[in-house]
Amino acid sequence: MERGDPAYDEATFIGNELYADRRPAYVVMAHSVADVAAAMQWAKAHDVPFSVKSGGHSYAGYCLNRGGVMVDLSPMQEVVVDTESMTVRVGGGARWLHVYEELAAVNRNFMVMGGICPTVGVGGATLGGGINLFSRSFGLTIDTLVAMTIMTASGDVVDLSASDELDDDLRELWWAVRGGGGGNFGIVLSMTLRIFEMGPIAIGSLSWDDLGTFEEALAVVNSGLPREVAVDAVWVKPDADAPTTGSMTVSGLGSVAQCQTALGEIFSPRLAPSRSTLSPQVFVEWDEADKVWDPFTHGTFFYHVGFIFGPGRITPDLLTAVRELMDGAPSKSVFHWNHVGAACTEIPADATAYRWRDGEYVATAKIYWHDETDTATCMDWAQRVKDRLTPYAIDGRASYINYIENPFEGWQEAYYGANYERLRDVKSMIDPEGFFTFPLSIEPREVAR
Numbered sequence: 416m417e418r419g420d421p422a423y424d425e426a427t428f429i430g431n432e433l434y435a436d437r438r439p440a441y442v443v444m445a446h447s448v449a450d451v452a453a454a455m456q457w458a459k460a461h462d463v464p465f466s467v468k469s470g471g472h473s474y475a476g477y478c479l480n481r482g483g484v485m486v487d488l489s490p491m492q493e494v495v496v497d498t499e500s501m502t503v504r505v506g507g508g509a510r511w512l513h514v515y516e517e518l519a520a521v522n523r524n525f526m527v528m529g530g531i532c533p534t535v536g537v538g539g540a541t542l543g544g545g546i547n548l549f550s551r552s553f554g555l556t557i558d559t560l561v562a563m564t565i566m567t568a569s570g571d572v573v574d575l576s577a578s579d580e581l582d583d584d585l586r587e588l589w590w591a592v593r594g595g596g597g598g599n600f601g602i603v604l605s606m607t608l609r610i611f612e613m614g615p616i617a618i619g620s621l622s623w624d625d626l627g628t629f630e631e632a633l634a635v636v637n638s639g640l641p642r643e644v645a646v647d648a649v650w651v652k653p654d655a656d657a658p659t660t661g662s663m664t665v666s667g668l669g670s671v672a673q674c675q676t677a678l679g680e681i682f683s684p685r686l687a688p689s690r691s692t693l694s695p696q697v698f699v700e701w702d703e704a705d706k707v708w709d710p711f712t713h714g715t716f717f718y719h720v721g722f723i724f725g726p727g728r729i730t731p732d733l734l735t736a737v738r739e740l741m742d743g744a745p746s747k748s749v750f751h752w753n754h755v756g757a758a759c760t761e762i763p764a765d766a767t768a769y770r771w772r773d774g775e776y777v778a779t780a781k782i783y784w785h786d787e788t789d790t791a792t793c794m795d796w797a798q799r800v801k802d803r804l805t806p807y808a809i810d811g812r813a814s815y816i817n818y819i820e821n822p823f824e825g826w827q828e829a830y831y832g833a834n835y836e837r838l839r840d841v842k843s844m845i846d847p848e849g850f851f852t853f854p855l856s857i858e859p860r861e862v863a864r
């Protein structure tokens with residue numbers, strides 16, 4: 416497909432005008448492994464940029480490229496549930512909603528540690544780590560990944576897993592694809608993930624009329640919660656003149672009463688939320704997720720910056736900084752974190768490419784606008800947030816590769832910490848020419864860019 420074809424426009428639409436100038440020359444809708452291989456070979460033969468799209472949710476539009484070939488994997492969305500092994504095999508172009516729907520058709524309590532937002536692509540999200548509302552109990556998506564089939568830059572299709580039969584190179588690749596991030600090592604054709612049969616769970620939103628009480632309630636979160644419960648905090652400023660509001664998305668294993676008990680003081684008369692929708696839920700039916708996230712609408716620009724904070728880091732000075740930054744936002748803005756830690760910390764920081772195992776709060780600040788003339792002001796705000804909050808991040812730099820940004824100094828250490836050099840080794844071995852390249856791709860040693 417080329418420009419001018421409505422299907423081309425649909426395939427390249429990522430809901431963010433900021434990257435509207437990234438226009439591939441051709442979009443290939445891949446229905447099979449052979450289609451993927453042919454598109455890749457054509458891009459190589461013509462020496463043009465190449466990129467892969469699954470769900471199209473890359474924050475910085477890296478599924479797109481300028482003037483090259485974009486392979487859209489969305490036709491490859493087959494989901495096969497295996498109740499015997501309690502695993503699900505997912506096509507490289509599926510979104511989480513496809514997985515959730517197929518699982519629910521078998522058993523409404525079946526779940527994978529997939530994205531909270533159902534429209535996120537399984538491929539992109541898994542390669543970067545993958546955070547779910549229940550990651551504190553069961554780990555990141557990559558911690559539940561059983562196998563992956565990937566086409567490398569040489570065109571080989573390889574099966575990766577924890578199998579002892581893999582040679583050393585493929586073992587390294589298996590390490591790298593678990594947290595190394597999308598668009599770096601090959602095209603993921605399918606993944607196999609562990610299924611969890613959930614007992615009762617409670618999910619809901621707690622909101623406060625008064626931001627001060629919300630912040631005091633966050634002190635309870637900061638002092639530590641049991642692994643069965645997670646609190647994702649959200650600050651929203653609906654527009655430049657509106658006040659900032661605070662809410663929490665709470666998720667817990669067990670009943671609502673058990674969840675409230677785990678939250679301790681938060682439900683005390685002093686701190687109790689003004690409103691609570693905490694209720695028994697089935698994850699697949701919980702539709703609040705979309706509301707926290709970005710609108711996939713035409714005419715919207717957005718940008719975001721990310722941070723990973725360690726346990727105990729939600730201190731009053733950090734909260735003051737967040738409040739001041741939000742109050743000063745020149746347009747609609749959101750500050751948000753996913754609550755991780757617990758099970759995610761039980762895997763060593765060098766066991767997979769996902770480095771920030773000691774992270775507790777995976778945060779983003781986002782700003783939205785509709786008029787191009789506001790771009791500089793809004794981007795300035797994002798930079799102010801980055802400058803002010805980065806010192807609070809782990810090692811004064813940590814950020815989540817799946818909340819990827821435009822290039823910035825030190826991105827290698829921010830996303831990968833000490834794992835970056837090993838990732839470069841894998842890249843040099845598996846894609847020495849740097850065929851899979853985008854502005855923040857892992858740099859092979861041999862190719863200077």
Ligand SMILES: Cc1cc2nc3c(=O)[nH]c(=O)nc-3n(C[C@H](O)[C@H](O)[C@H](O)COP(=O)(O)OP(=O)(O)OC[C@H]3O[C@@H](n4cnc5c(N)ncnc54)[C@H](O)[C@@H]3O)c2cc1C
Binds near residue numbers: 473535
């Ligand atoms: C609204 C929204 C909600 C989100 N919610 C969550 C969440 O709950 N949990 C979480 O952990 N993250 C979340 N994210 C972040 C998300 O995980 C990343 O943006 C992820 O990269 C998106 O993957 P994608 O396939 O949708 O995007 P794409 O833009 O298609 O891909 C992202 C990157 O991965 C590459 N890629 C995609 N598919 C493949 C593949 N099959 N093989 C190789 N490379 C590939 C692309 O080339 C690109 O570089 C969210 C993001 C948004 C915008």
